[in-house]
Amino acid sequence: MPLPESPFQIDIGASLSLTLHEAASRQVDAAIDALQAGDFDVALTLAGAAEGMIERTGHHMFGWLKQHPRALERFDKKEWISILNSERDWLKHGGRPAMHIECAGAAFMIARAASKLEEWTPKMVAFKIWLLANIDNI
Template identity: 45%
Template sequence: MAYEPKQDQLVLDKEEAAMRQTHLAILAHESGDLDAAVTLAGAADGMLPENPTQNIFGRLRDDPAMAQLDRKDWIQVINWERDWLKHPTPQLPPTVTITALDAGFMIIRAMTKLPKWSDKMFAFKDWYMIAMTQPDTPEQKEP
């Protein structure tokens, strides 16, 4: 079978690249490729500056309720799936279970940095808000 890319190059600015990666993360999430969703959304999240009025990561990171935790440890908790997929992590278990909500959180994180959302992003946010409130959904059950 022959391989041929659809295009030879792609010119993007950071916002366009983050938007595309977030869209691809949603498509990966939808198809069950949760590891790819986390990786793509994590990349998109890291590309753009924080939006002080919407950035969910910044709010969690700086939450006064978490003041008793070491800041570095708290950030590791927030980023653990992304970091497990992206870096050597001998301090973490050799296998990981990524739930739809875990991957969804990373996608929402990326979306909060984008200045505008597509219809697909609004639909994803609607799914995520409902999924978060249903504790008996399969992706939240312990194995």
Template identity: 45%
Template sequence: MQNPTFDPINQPQHLNKETAAARQVEFAVLAIEAGHSDVAITLSGAAEEMLPGDPDVEISTSLRNAEKAVAELGRKAWIQVTNIERDWLKHRTEHLDARNDIRSR
């Protein structure tokens, strides 16, 4: 993967859904490699929702099926954790704390 840059773009970007989703995934991979789980979760989730796909291979399904976390917390509790983190990152969440600790699991 070529390292993307944040240099100013002086011309329009011509994107389709597939290209935009692929760019989000590329940046999500860079973010996770750098230890920025919050950015990786947000970008990969956005890319996942842009295109039709098989739910069995989606990132959110893989995260929900994380064996170590399911064994430690139980499936129901683990899904609640992943949903809270996703919602906190993606939506206005006045009902949740203004601060959140997100860890790689």
């Protein structure tokens, strides 16, 4: 029996060349799109991948969070990092049979990833404006 015709129009011979920064920026922008669509799992996964791509020795959000003194009063460093990465790690490796992923968790992962980028896209700037306007509601 023949297969039905596919609705996809994809050029199988196409390719894409990117720098590390371009790839991470595209992932953060796509994560913001997914966040807006309510696809928090997709947003968190893309932002988590982008964050992991970029090495940064200067100030960035995750570096600050993992050293936060009030958190380290309650948790040892390894446990605190595990908490910060719990949704990302579950989406990457599985484990528990289910996970509740909130908008706030995805938004903070996007902020973590963007904070490692030297240059931001207009979409990242707009996201920052939204996040700062809504930070008290998260």
